[in-house]
Amino acid sequence: MASNASRPVQRRDLGLWLAAAAVSTSLLALAALLWVLLAQSWQAFAPAPVALLQWRDDAGEHSLLASVLAQDEQVLIVRGSEWQRRGDAYRRVLRSSLVHLSFPADALNLRLADGREILLRGSEQSWRGLDPQQRLVLPGADGEVPVRGADLVEVVAVNALSGWQRLGTGLQRALGFAGGTGGSGLFAALLGTVVLVMLMSVLVMPLGVLVALWLHEYAGNDQLARGLRAAIANLASVPSVIYGLFGLVLFVHGIGGSLDVLLSGTTAPVPHWGRGGLLWSALTLALLTLPVVVISVEEGLARVPPGLRQAALALGATRAEMLWRVVLPVARPALLTALILAVARAAGEVAPLMLVGAVKYAPALPLNGEFPYLHLSQQFMHLGHGVYDLALTGSDGPRDLAQAHATALLLLLVVIGLNASAIVVRNRLRERSRELSA
Amino acid sequence: MSVPAASFPPHSLTARFAARAARRQWRERWLGRGLRGLSLLLALLLLALPLFLLFNARIDDAWREALLPLLAGSFKAALYAMLVALPLGLGAAIWCARFATPGLRGLLKPVFELFEAVPAVVLGLIAALILAPWLAQRVLGLVLLLALLPLLALAAGWLWQRLAPAGWQRFWRGREIGLLLPLAALLVPLALGLGQAPLFASFAAQLQPASPWNGLVIGLMLGLATMPVIFTLAEDALFAVPADLATGAQALGATRWQALWRLVLPVAAPGIAAAVLLGFSRALGETMIVLMASGNTPLLQVSPLSGLRSVAANLALEAPDAVRGSVHYGQLLFSALLLFGLCLLLNALAEGVRARLRQRLAGS
Amino acid sequence: MSAPAPVAAMPGGLLDGQELALQARGLSLDYGSRRALDAVDLAVPCRRVTALIGPSGCGKSSLLRCFNRLNDEIADCRIVGDVRVFGADAYAAELSLPELRRRVGMVFQKPNPFPQSVSENVAFGLRLAGLRARLELEDRVEAALRAAGLWEEVRDRLGESALRLSAGQQQRLVIARALAVEPQVLLMDEPASMLDPISTLRFEELVVALRERYSVLLVTHNMQQAARVADYTAYMQAGRLLEFDTTDRIFTNPRLRGTEDYITGKLARDEE
């Protein structure tokens, strides 16, 4: 009884431990997600050790120089030299059938420009500094493969690497992947994403800002304003794939289809505008991010101190002059926040793009040196869409899956970075408006 | 201008202002009109979007059969997701808004806000490639984990309040998750290992899913994705309840939890209900996670161990190749219209409920 | 057109024969259903300082805002009565609002410089007039700053943000900004309430100097200030203008008890 009296408050306070458990579980799940993403991405670039294997099976005895990708008590998953094609040399080897397994220090991993990896033994120096034009012949198991010096992008003595060197090589490969233009580089997807998002910003920012200005500064509470406010608030709750469908029906088929008919003069033209493309995707995303922009710009306008508005008006400024010379400059950080939030939202969206123009492989970049430089009607590649494609339709299993994770990690970094900066800018803005009105 | 200029010595600026007056006025008038026109255009466009869907949508009996599993799939995915998101989101919201120290709250809130921004395709990727195959072997372990976790929390709390010295208790007040995190982290391998113990082999075999890509995976990942949505909205609602309400009660001898349960939750209830509705709407329309990790088989099964195909995922899969104007196209638009209407309805409900909350806060 | 208002300006013939800058007759103002001004009659003579005193919430700011029609910005504010600026109806339909507000400048209780440089602040109104030439702008900015007695202090800081000035400097900057567009009347709404005693003194000197060229209507809670700078003083209470007279008479021999109570009895409490 005495102990109860001394601590009465703590007694049936167990519920809050359940709430704490919810936070702990969420945090653990978050950490697990991040860890998985990081670990898997590292798989894509980590230099795998090269083993000399000998094993016996029904067909006789085999010997192979191969990268060991994964192993457990029963099997090794290895990849030999890709003499012919990327992704054609995977093998499962049972541990029970192994006769010999060693990791020779002079094993080399050569990477060719098309993504193939060749495993050899020899000295690293002799493969470095080759004349780009020089044709060389790799001594392959399945015959000899001619390669030019220029095709050789990386030579690593994998087994001799120290821990730091492994990390360095991995990071170098990651950078090469992120900026790579070849078959397995992200450059096209990165450029597609950037061009798309920029085009979207150009479309949505003026519209969003002007509409927010009208709603906040001119409209008052009339019918149109109330309707528009409700529509925009509801727009924010529409699933993104529905936006894709809006884009498909209205922009691609509606506007694009009619444009084709107009331009070609026939009733059943070859679709040019009437298929998914950069412009339609940007318009769709602009629609999708419009609520974000309008709502955060309105919030910014509301934070402009009324004293400044009155001062401008009292000096004889018209409403337009007050907005242009005082309100908008003061609200500029809010416009920036709106832009960042819109970009962050758009950069991570994939579902609508699947309907209006992102593709697995586009032969040309959306922005290049050919007139008219920016190809609005063209289909394009996209980071998020790339993740989806690599994950579900990749041809070279282990590599594509790992690269899908790496792509996802890049996308995540971009989006989180944008959102974090929006939070920082918004906090600054709040402080500043407090200063202004203090 | 009827103000007599002669009543005062003429000013040099007066003429300059007079010269520009017409132009300024014209600008002023046309800016107002232009903005109004633009807004009107936008309003028309927004109105046109659902109407466009409506005019092109089509439905027939055969398709109605096909639509049913899709709708069922959407609801199955969303409901299982809510089973995960509700306890996590609401629990975390309650903790952050009412129990956490201000510093901890300032740390946790942005973390969850950033989590909300994680692209769905990233979560879908992990769900499809990592979680699904991994979980297929460990369903029993997961069930055990989910059962043991709350028990562990309760037991830890009980022991702590019984045994820990008052000074420690005071220090950890508002920071209890610091104690719980390592415990929970320890429990995970324990529960999973237990699930794979030979003793439970027959149980485990019964829980073997038909396909790795199933409702369970969707529930977990979609639930995680929805959790921050519910968290942010519910946390706002809970935090908006004046603090003196709870402290007053505590002064009268109620525990922190009792104060929350009896005083704060009833006031914040509409906000929390709105959070749940919006979270459900989000889960219903989420595309990428379901598309990548559900197997996309249109089944009419309630079991979490079987796959599903949702309306949204179906749209993403079939709409790009649908021929414009065909029957199939019209049918897809019909399903989209259905989803659109559902989400609007949920949003309107949430808006209505939230208006009640605002009234209540203003009244109290 | 240019004749001064022919009717008796104020009861008792106090301002007879004087040219009037501002005049309100039978002016009532409602915020929604709440009446803030009730049948106010007030005349503000040219090139004089008129002080407006009264307890908090009696409608002084509301009255001020009628003269430059800043009340138009308040959604549920309705006005009945006659407001004249130099004899012309300020609420006439064909009147140009920006021009009216330029002529009737206003200084607010809280200094509200724009978050721009000092010189940009002063040039704000000039740019509205379409002035672009740098030399002319600089000249006019300097003239306005001199008129506001700020030039010596900020001549080296013209490019600096106005928010970095002290409160007293900011208040004078705001006055300079208003003077730059060459107004004829200055409405001042408790302009010295946030200033320290020294800045307040400087400000009062400035007001006396401004009297040379401008008509000033000054709201103040500081009785000594009113006594020091004003030629005429009006006393308001609960939305009504109760007494208007020369400052001397108001402070020495007010007609009404309420005025006397306010000036003497409440003095200590009101002055903060």
Ligand SMILES: Nc1ncnc2c1ncn2[C@@H]1O[C@H](COP(=O)(O)OP(=O)(O)OP(=O)(O)O)[C@@H](O)[C@H]1O
């Ligand atoms: N924008 C507004 N909307 C509604 N009521 C208002 C508004 N502005 C002022 N009022 C009300 O009108 C009355 C007069 O206000 P006003 O600001 O004119 O008083 P004041 O004499 O300037 O007071 P103070 O000396 O405190 O500045 C007050 O009761 C006030 O509450």
Ligand SMILES: [Mg+2]
């Ligand atoms: Mg006032």
